Amino acid sequence: MRNKLIASMAMVLASSTAAFAEPSDGKVKIGILNDQSGVYADFGGKFSYEAAKMAVEDYGGKVLGVPVEVVTADHQNKPDIASNIARQWYDTEQVDTIMELTTSSVGLAVQALSNEKKKITINTGAASTDLTGKQCTPYGFHWVYDTHALAVGTGGAIVEQGGDSWFFLTADYAFGYSLEENTANFVKEKGGKVLGAVRHPLATTDYSSFLLQAQSSGAKVIGLANAGMDTQNAIKQAAEFGIVQGGQRLAALLFTLAEVHGLGLEAAQGLTLTEAFYWNRDDESRAFGKRFFERTGAMPNMVHAGTYSAVTSYLKAVEAAGTDETEAVSAKLHELPINDVFAKGGKVAANGRMIHDVYLMEVKKPGESDVAWDYYNVLSTIPGDVAFMDPAKSGCPLVK
Structure with missing residues (x-):
């Protein structure tokens, strides 16, 4: 009788476990x-x-x-x-x-x-x-x-290289505000100055007035707090204005392999950027x-x-x-x-927040690229605990 009871209980347990294990x-x-x-x-x-x-x-x-x-x-x-x-x-x-x-x-x-x-x-x-x-x-x-990792990586590297005065070209929505704020705070913490900022609509095609304001600011670095085609177009039009040739530096604060490919090495060479993955690493x-x-x-x-x-x-x-x-x-x-x-x-x-290492990259010159899509030199690895904000300081109410 006892053995039958044990067997019956086992069958019930197995049945309930199987039901639990199958998605609803x-x-x-x-x-x-x-x-x-x-x-x-x-x-x-x-x-x-x-x-x-x-x-x-x-x-x-x-x-x-x-x-x-x-x-x-x-x-x-x-x-x-x-x-x-x-x-x-x-x-x-x-x-x-x-x-x-x-x-x-x-x-x-x-x-x-x-x-x-x-x-x-x-x-x-x-x-x-x-x-x-x-x-x-x-x-x-x-x-x-996230914008903190981008600020630590790209922003930090450029400030350490002497880029201690900034003007921001910022996408006019939550992402742009966050990227500008995080980078500006990091620049100031490193002893640099923020001379101003201008905001542009998402997916705008004409950056003339924004770039002229950035150029006239006299900032050593123009921080592009945008992404995707917005960043590509801003860089292309900055070349038409001779901004880099005039001695100012462009900081592409969110730029990935896809955008480098779209822009081409001739235009993108020398850019410093932060990515969390590189296929040729x-x-x-x-x-x-x-x-x-x-x-x-x-x-x-x-x-x-x-x-x-x-x-x-x-x-x-x-x-x-x-x-x-x-x-x-x-x-x-x-x-x-x-x-x-x-x-x-x-x-x-x-x-x-998933904490992991990210990488500071420099876009290669055309003559340095050995194979198709080989666009980066990895300058350094930024440990996850450095790249990402301390959860206790994030403002998240879930963190005790």
């Missing part, structure tokens, strides 16, 4: 939401979607015995459009998590909505430190880079880059590699939790170390 709707669904038609289309866009699909394929296409599906949409850099898409995904399309979220205003809006819906976001494309600062949530994660990154290029025709930047890492880490967390239930998966994302092609020894802090 028989699948795991990941949404990649980003700009696919505007100024950040190459920065993330369709390439991040491919990186996400690549991660799922490398994981085996399943987790906990159910299929993993990736969907994508273009938010057009508009928070209201992004929020509507996210709401539809959660309410009617059984999306479990949303990732990428290029454009800080979009990232903040979708993270807030996801908190209401008790859904996980892993932001790989936006930059604002508010994502893990005053607007942090229990289910929001910031994975790749070691054998593992080169193998990843080759596979990525075969399916996209482009080499990955940090956003693409970071999206691959985020998807992989999410699937590992689901597997470790034995469920796709948000609280359990979020806890595992905080617990599990990150060791993949993007980050080694990465760790998630209490505010959701």
Whole structure:
């Protein structure tokens, strides 16, 4: 009788464990939401979607015995459009998590909505430190880079090289404000001065008046607190005004491999920038880059590699939790170390910030590039604890 009771209890336990281990709707669904038609289309866009699909394929296409599906949409850099898409995904399309979220205003809006819906976001494309600062949530994660890391890397390097007076050309939305503020604070801490700033609309095409103000300021450094095509166009038009030839220096505060490729080495050579990934850094990154290029025709930047890492880490967390239930998966994302092609020894802090090393790069001269897409010299490695803000000082109410 006792043996039958034990056997019966074991069967009940096995049955309940199996039910717990299977995701609620028989699948795991990941949404990649980003700009696919505007100024950040190459920065993330369709390439991040491919990186996400690549991660799922490398994981085996399943987790906990159910299929993993990736969907994508273009938010057009508009928070209201992004929020509507996210709401539809959660309410009617059984999306479990949303990732990428290029454009800080979009990232903040979708993270807030996801908190209401008790859904996980892993932001790989936006930059604002508010994502893990005053607007942090229990289910929001910031994975790749942020404005603090960019300020420490690019801003710090240029100040140390004598660039101690700055004027900012700033994208007129949350990302630009955050990047300008973080860099300005860092410049001042290093003994430098900020002589002024001017803000331009997202996706503007004429930088003439903004560049003339920057030129007339007499600042040694013009900090471009923008990204994507905005930065490319500003650099091109600065060349027409002879700004660099006149002795001022341009600081591309957020510039990635995709933008260097779009601008070309002739125009981009000598730029100092900060990225969290470079495909030609070691054998593992080169193998990843080759596979990525075969399916996209482009080499990955940090956003693409970071999206691959985020998807992989999410699937590992689901597997470790034995469920796709948000609280359990979020806890595992905080617990599990990150060791993949993007980050080694990465760790998630209490505010959701993933801490990992980033790299200070210099764009090569055309004659220094040995193969296609070989654009960087790695100047130094910036340890994660230096690059990213101390969580205790972030302003996140979750950090005790």
